[in-house]
Amino acid sequence: MTSTELVEFNGQVVVISGAATGIGKASAQLIASRGAKVIALDFNKSALNDLATELKLAPNQVHTCDISDQNQINTTISAILKDHGTIDALINTAGIVGPSNTPAIDVKWADFEKVLQVNLYGAIWLTQAVIPAMKDKKYGRIVHLASIAGKEGNPGLSPYNTSKAGMIGFVKGVAKEVAPDGIIINSLAPAVISTPMNANTSDETLKYMISRIPMGRVGQPEEVAEIVAFMASKACSFTTGFTFDASGGRATY
Ligand SMILES: NC(=O)c1ccc[n+]([C@@H]2O[C@H](COP(=O)([O-])OP(=O)(O)OC[C@H]3O[C@@H](n4cnc5c(N)ncnc54)[C@H](O)[C@@H]3O)[C@@H](O)[C@H]2O)c1
Numbered sequence: 001m002t003s004t005e006l007v008e009f010n011g012q013v014v015v016i017s018g019a020a021t022g023i024g025k026a027s028a029q030l031i032a033s034r035g036a037k038v039i040a041l042d043f044n045k046s047a048l049n050d051l052a053t054e055l056k057l058a059p060n061q062v063h064t065c066d067i068s069d070q071n072q073i074n075t076t077i078s079a080i081l082k083d084h085g086t087i088d089a090l091i092n093t094a095g096i097v098g099p100s101n102t103p104a105i106d107v108k109w110a111d112f113e114k115v116l117q118v119n120l121y122g123a124i125w126l127t128q129a130v131i132p133a134m135k136d137k138k139y140g141r142i143v144h145l146a147s148i149a150g151k152e153g154n155p156g157l158s159p160y161n162t163s164k165a166g167m168i169g170f171v172k173g174v175a176k177e178v179a180p181d182g183i184i185i186n187s188l189a190p191a192v193i194s195t196p197m198n199a200n201t202s203d204e205t206l207k208y209m210i211s212r213i214p215m216g217r218v219g220q221p222e223e224v225a226e227i228v229a230f231m232a233s234k235a236c237s238f239t240t241g242f243t244f245d246a247s248g249g250r251a252t253y
Contacts, residue, residue: 006235009036013084014232015077016040017067017126018094020047022195023145026221027091027228028055034229039080039087041065042094060084067094067122068114077129089141089232090130095119097160097197104158112159119163124170127185135181142185143231144171148247151189164189168243175241184240186231191247193219214249 014031018024019040025047032038032055040057042048043066052062060083065076080087098115099107123144134140149157150164171187178185192198192209198218201209210218224246230236231244245251 006237007034007230007233009034009088009233012036012088013080013086014038014089014091015080015087015130016091016093017065017122018042018092018145020044020051022093022197023190023193023221023224023228024091024093025051026225027093027232030222030225030229031091031232036089037061037084039063039084041067041076043067067092067126068117070121070125073122073125073129077126081133086137087130087133088139089143090126091143091228091232092123092126093145093228094122095145095163095197097157098163099157099159101156102158103156107158112162115159115163116166119160120166120170123167127170127174131178131183134183135178138182140178140181140183141232141234141236142183143228144185144187145228146171146187146189146243148189148191148251151243151251151253171243172241179240184236186236186240186242186244188224188227188231188244188246189251190219190224191250193221193224193246195221212250213247217248219246219248 014036016024016028019028020042028038039061041063045064063076065072096118099111144167146167147164149161150168153161168187171185175185227246
């Protein structure tokens with residue numbers, strides 16, 4: 001097999017959460033163009049429908065699913081396995097920022113919990129839901145979108161920092177559990193990327209974030225999608241439990 005063949009997805013079923021916009025959408029577009037049958041999950045119905053039209057997805061390739069609800073996750077993954085027979089890769093990009101510019105002592109618990117439910121519990125529940133079928137076929141790739149915030153911690157963003165640090169720790173341990181089963185699980189920690197998530201970020205905050213990036217610019221979702229595609233493919237064959245970087249040089253560890 002050549003390396004070009006390894007990064008293709010012909011005949012593979014790839015489930016992408018948060019596929020409606022941003023990094024998830026760019027990943028869906030790229031991975032579909034490389035031959036995958038993409039199954040798109042999101043709770044933003046209208047943006048999800050736009051993606052379905054663009055990628056010509058069949059109705060059973062499109063699922064409205066709120067990943068902060070374990071029952072919805074389990075029902076959705078079961079339906080996907082019933083319809084498509086397998087899941088070769090799960091790419092979890094669904095996420096929210098939650099309270100920002102808020103000191104930890106001022107964060108309302110309900111807001112803290114909501115961020116954990118989406119970003120951390122959602123990641124855990126999705127992973128638990130796909131592993132049994134991957135174990136059965138001795139193959140699987142799992143990719144979770146973490147953040148530089150989970151490695152460094154951003155002031156005023158404690159729920160988000162906590163959720164992403166938790167995700168990184170979760171991935172490290174699970175990777176060791178499932179390594180003998182042919183399942184590879186990694187996370188990816190981008191710095192600031194130009195997506196709808198940052199649409200309301202103030203110019204001042206963006207300037208501060210860019211000042212910390214040696215390349216002196218924000219990243220584009222298409223650049224992140226290239227790394228996601230590698231991580232979700234057969235080409236990623238000897239790296240697991242790792243946190244990949246997409247930070248323009250901000251993180252060199
Ligand atoms: N954009 C950045 O600067 C940046 C940096 C580091 C990490 N990340 C992470 O990358 C991932 C993708 O972010 P993005 O920038 O593409 O943002 P985005 O807001 O464009 O995309 C997130 C998607 O997740 C969906 N979503 C949110 N909550 C959901 C839920 N409960 N159930 C189902 N779908 C839900 C949204 O509808 C949206 O389509 C996130 O996990 C984010 O934390 C983003």
